[in-house]
Amino acid sequence: MPRKPSLSSRIREHILSHIENGDWPPEHQIPAESELMALFDASRMTVHRALKELAAEGVIYRQRGLGSFVSRRTPRSQLLVIKNIADEIKNRGGHYSCELMYLAAEPESSLTTHVFGKGKNIARSKVVHCENSVPIQLEDRYVDLRTAPKYLEVDFSTTTAHTYLMQDAPLQKAEHELTAVLPSREQQRFLNIGPDEPCLMLRRKTWSRDRLVSYAELLYPGSRFSFGGTFEPAS
Structure with a gap:
């Protein structure tokens, strides 16, 4: 016979169902x-436990003397999983759109030499990715044209760099680095944020066929995006 949910769990589910629908x-x-106590014929301790758990999970937040409120949830990505941002947005029910800000062959520079080595033919793109018309990521990407020769012909109105590269240069290996930064003036303009907006910078290198294909700097406004994930130790 299935175990009956505890009163605290029923209160949690009641709150979650109203938020989710x-x-x-x-x-x-x-x-x-007091209203939840009367509705569920529960003690204050039981109600308090349910609310405390939801607050710890970030579902609600509590203000002393005012009560409890539904949190404004920010989009979240799995840090160690490489996904197409367009699919991520659509899968959580949002509307995806993007704007290509720059696409051209990149002159050799200290950055391209440091990342790819000297004498390489490199393309560069800058794309702003939006969720429900709000910019959530600026993708500044450098690509080795030896491995992805048609990158400068990609139609970014119909596909993403991720989709193209996964087809033409299948992912073999990736490296990540996540840091906190303040945006440059150009980044502020592209993302429509102020100079004091803290941002998350994800620097990512990807390899295919034993060759470094892409180096990307993915910038996220901290107030609009977060990273997270779960981990289970091996048994």
């Missing part, structure tokens, strides 16, 4: 503890 949008004030 859109009854209680971000910043909506949820019922007071």
Whole structure:
């Protein structure tokens, strides 16, 4: 016989169901503890436990003297998983759009020499990716044209760099580095953010067929995006 959910779990599910079906949008004030106590015939300790758990998970936030409110959830990506950002946005129910800001052959520079070595034929693209018309990522990417020779012909209105590279230069290996930065003036303009907006910079190198193919600097406004994931140790 299945075990009956605890009263605390039922209160959690009641709150979560109202949030998930859109009854209680971000910043909506949820019922007071006294109302939940009366609704579920529960003790204050039981209600408090359910609310404390939801607050710890970031589902709600609590303000002393005012009550509990639905959190404004930011989009989240798995840090160690490489996915197409267009698919990520669509899978969580958002509308994806992008704007190509720059696409050209890149002159040799200290950066290209340091990353790829001297004398390489490198292309560079800058694309702003948006979720529901809000910029959430600036993708500044350098690509070795020996491995991805048609990169400068990619139509970024119909596909992404990720999709093209996965087809023409299948992923073999990747390296990540995540740091906190403040945006440059150009980055502020592309992402429509202020100079004091803290940002997350994900630097990523990818290899295919034993050759470094791509180096990308992916910039995310900190107030609009987060990274996360789960880990389970081997048994």
